[in-house]
Amino acid sequence: MKRIDWNQLDEPTRAAVLQRPVQAVSNTVRAGVQAVFEAVAERGDDALRDFTARFDGVALEDFEVGADEFARAADAVPADVQAAIAEAAARIEAFHRAGIASPYAVETAPGLTCQRVQRPIRRVGLYVPAGSAPLPSTALMLCVPARLAGCAEVVLCTPPRADGSADPAVLLAARQAPGVRVFKLGGAQAIAAMALGTASVPRCDKLFGPGNAWVDEAKRQAAQRPGGIAIDMPAGPSEVLVIADSGANAAFVAADLLSQAEHGPDSQVLLLTDSDLLLEAVAAEVEAQLTTLPRAAIARRALESSRLVRVRDIEQAIAISNAYAPEHLILAVREPRAWLDRIDSAGSIFLGDWTPEALGDYCSGSNHVLPTGGAARAWSGLSVASFQKAITVQEASRTGIANAGPCAAILAHAEGLQAHARAVELRLEQAA
Amino acid sequence: MKRIDWNQLDEPTRAAVLQRPVQAVSNTVRAGVQAVFEAVAERGDDALRDFTARFDGVALEDFEVGADEFARAADAVPADVQAAIAEAAARIEAFHRAGIASPYAVETAPGLTCQRVQRPIRRVGLYVPAGSAPLPSTALMLCVPARLAGCAEVVLCTPPRADGSADPAVLLAARQAPGVRVFKLGGAQAIAAMALGTASVPRCDKLFGPGNAWVDEAKRQAAQRPGGIAIDMPAGPSEVLVIADSGANAAFVAADLLSQAEHGPDSQVLLLTDSDLLLEAVAAEVEAQLTTLPRAAIARRALESSRLVRVRDIEQAIAISNAYAPEHLILAVREPRAWLDRIDSAGSIFLGDWTPEALGDYCSGSNHVLPTGGAARAWSGLSVASFQKAITVQEASRTGIANAGPCAAILAHAEGLQAHARAVELRLEQAA
Structure with a gap:
């Protein structure tokens, strides 16, 4: 990993260090997504069948998961995974439920009352990617708040497997939204189906969930259409910034950096530390842990654009982090809570040595759908409010x-x- | 105004009645906005000077409103308007302050705490249009919540007048955000300046406020750029839907319809009523009131695409309104509060005969920046939360x-x- 001494750099070089790899959407992707929207608008389910055959290699007559397939899913998932899904769901529910906004009213003048009330978004469309592995955790992060918000209709798309079935763990997790309708559709065609509606897939009011460059571009195009629908947030490659002091555990820090790097070759990983010793220890630990990591090839590519940065002190590290606005911020310092008020932009913060980012990815209770690419300067991660809208009411x-x-x-x-x-x-x- | 009997229509005709005039962005606007962004990116303030000379007919060396101009504004605004601005600001503050989200924490497992905290968006960019008239009320609706959110830097752009000054009432209202920096810039060039930053205008993290088709397209393009900034919501022509029963006051209803219609020729106005008598009385009142309305020409054009709709009962009217999801919904019925729980999509609701929409436009306390064009199905009007982001925190x-x-x-x-x-x-x- 590249080592950098922040205080040896001039301003332009500092800016370059914090520059994320540009996610320029290629003309191929943009035009490809446009073509998918046009085909789905014109030919509906027939177009979906064609795209699914071409991109997923599966011939599906019917996309929707039926009662039989839901029932088989319960048998196909090991008991410990079933229990973990239930445990994670309970913790996600406990945290999200406590954050539900309450209606309120104010008499702003004698005889004049203003109120704000919440209503569920009626029909929400959720996307759960499968990519290198199916992600039941993402299904939990979308379905639990959708249920708590009271959404009347929950539509979930996830790519079919080679045998034409949906991943059973994703189906189990999706059940957290009772009455959820799951469609075996992936990529831009899934987004187009939920944005436009077809004979089999309902048109949704808002689309949620992460995805690859095609899915992200499809969500953006859906939001741009006249009378278009809402989307949760712009999605991009995942990223973590770790601030560590000399007392941090190098093996823990290295493991946290690698758990982000294994997501994909475009993941970005930054360490800021005021300790030369820790910096070198982390560098050595990263190499050591890589030797036994199944996804080492992906992680090594991500580490190419990642940095170990020596800073003057933790105060300087916080300032750099605020400018970068990371999706995930780990504070592996001795008094992490003392710095919390100083953090002004981050998706989610992990305090101290015993709180790995992976805990938030699965089951601390917070949501793992978070703003990336610096969007944390203005965006928030998902919450129940993301699945509701507020209406103001006045009566004189x-x-x-x-x-x-x-x-x-x-x-x-x-x-x-x-x-x-x-x-x-x-x-x-x-x-x- | 066109009269329609809902229960005589087939489904396709019903859908057509609720169809908003399509706001197709012309290629001219799209390409024009792109050119503005390119010019501002390349030539910064020089480009802003050129566009301001061309579109606003004013040669400005310096865009920023200085202390002198702020001081003169106080003298230029009549005392009753100054008092009204202060009164409206106080009511807007009272309502918005009561809605500020509180941080919360939950122990999701023994030894594991999850929190959600709020942080102001650091630098917000506000747009206050001047169009046919300057809109100090919009400056209030943006500046009061920006102050309550604690935004460190508030940038406001508003078009210069023919003499190169800013509207003094807008300046007075802008003072609701202490330290606000006001720039005399209008149109797409104002949005490009706040999105990209120039030598004189700071780059902002999120853009707010209504505007014409050029401003709206510029906000969309700003949000689409890589590393792009956030925007408050898609903007479109204003609209009102009134549900009135036989006990409603026809003169009041007509005045409410006209106050929406005078906004612009693309405004949309709908009346749903279960009373033939009221429908005809409103139609007659609209004609009578139009004869003395200064902006009658604008209103008449808006009324061309507007409708008076006879429905079976209030229940049917509510169902139609929920499908349409109006920006403003007036319930001019005898027991308005009894229907409130049945409304699932609207930007803002006005209950009863004594609550004109104009009250919410200025000083009931609620925000008048609201979702239009059906976006109320998934979007909320502005609140303090629009000027903040939430960060989750976990500690094990x-x-x-x-x-x-x-x-x-x-x-x-x-x-x-x-x-x-x-x-x-x-x-x-x-x-x-």
């Missing part, structure tokens, strides 16, 4: 309009909007 | 990892992510 009595109406009329006249003023003044005349 | 002790770690390790193995499993298992060995 005669007293209320008498109290607040004159202010509205003055401002309407100032803006040259006479019909606005009249809607208030007509009532003021009669309320008097 | 040795006990915590011992309790939750095995679940994570099992799921990591099930997903074939051995480095994830190892980051947990290394700690489990040492925690024991």
Whole structure:
């Protein structure tokens, strides 16, 4: 891994170190996704069958997982994995439930009440990738909050396996949203189906979940269409930034860096430390652990664009992290909580030596669908609120309009909007 | 206005009635906005000067409003308007403050705590249009929640007037965000400046505010760029749906329809009523009120695509409204609160005869930046949360990892992510 001494660098070089590999969407992907949308719009399920045959190598007549396949899934998943899915779901539910927004009301003038209420988004579309491995954990992270939000219809797409079935662990996890409809569809065609609707796949109001460059581009194009639907957030390669002091455990830190690097060759991994000793110990541990890692080839490619950075002190590390706005931030320092108020941008934070990022990926209770690529400067990870919308409500009595109406009329006249003023003044005349 | 009997229509015709005028972005606008972004990226402030000369007809050397101009604004705004701005700001603050999310924490397993904390978005960019009239109310709706969120830097762009000054009422309203920096820039060039940054305009993390088709397209293009910034919501023409029963006041209803119609020729206005008498009375009132309306020409064009719809009963009206998902929904019925739980999609709701939409536009306390074009199915209006992001935090002790770690390790193995499993298992060995 490349070693860098932050305080030997000029500003342009510092900026270059924090530069993420640019995820330029190729014209091939953009045009390919457009073609998928056009085909699904024109030929519906027939187009989905063609794409599934071409990209997944499976001929499917019917995409939806039926009761039989759901029932078989329970037999196909080992008991310890079933128990782990249930345990993780319970912890995700406990944390997400506590964050559900409550309606509130304020009397903003005598006789005038304003409220804010929450409503579930009626039909949500979830994408659970399979890529190098199926991800039941992602199904949990989407289905548990969708259920808590009260979404009436939950649609989930996940790519079919070579034999035409869905991954049984994903199906078990999906059951966390009772009544979920699972379709064996992957890639841009899955997103197009949920965005446009077909004879078999319902059109959804908002799309959620991570995916590869094709899925991400398809979500963006779905959001751009006139009358388009909402998406959860822009998705990109996963990333972790670890801040470690001299007391950190080098083996733990190396394991955390590698657990991010194994996600994909475009994952990005940064270590910031004020200790030369720790930096070298982590570098050695990374090499040692790589020798026994099944996905070492992927991890080595990710490490090529990753950095071990020597900083002056933890304060400087925090400033660099805030500028970078990492998806995951691990604070492997002696008093991690003392720094928490200083962190202004990160997707999720892991405090101390005993909190690996992998815990948050699966079962600490927090959501693992998080903003990447610096989006943490303005975006939040998923929560129940992501599956709801808020509506404001106001009600004035005669007293209320008498109290607040004159202010509205003055401002309407100032803006040259006479019909606005009249809607208030007509009532003021009669309320008097 | 066109009269329609809902129960005489077949399904395709019903769908057509609820169809909004398609806001197809012309290739001219798309290419024009692209050119603006390219010019601002290449030539920075020089490009801004050129566009301002061309589109606003003003030669500006410096865009930023200085202390002198702020001071003069106070003298230029009539006292009653100043008082109304202060009164509206106080009510907006009261309502928005009560909705600020609180951090919370849950012990999801013994020794494992998960939290969610809020942080202000550091640098926000606000757009206040001037179009046919400057909109100080929009400056209030953006600046008050930005202040409550604690945003460190607030940048506001608004088009210059013919004499090169900014509208003084907008400046007074902008002062609701202390330290706000106001730039006299309009249109796509204002959005490009805040999205890209120039020598004089800071690059922002998230852009807010309504605008015309050029501004809307510029916000979309800003959000699409690699490493792009966030935007508040897709913007479109304003709209209102009124549900009225036989007891409603026809003059009030007509005034509410017209106050929406005067916004612009693409505004959309719908009345749903179970009363033929009321429907005809409203139609007559609309014509009568139009004769004395200064912006009657604009309103008449909007009314061309608007509808008076006779429905079977209020229940049917609610179902139609939920399918349409209006930006503004007025319930001019006898027991409005009895229907509130049945509304599942709307930007903001106005209950009863004495609550004109204009009250919410200015000073009920709720925000007037709301989802349009059916986006209320999945989006919320602005709130303090729009100017913040949430970060999740987790901390495990040795006990915590011992309790939750095995679940994570099992799921990591099930997903074939051995480095994830190892980051947990290394700690489990040492925690024991």
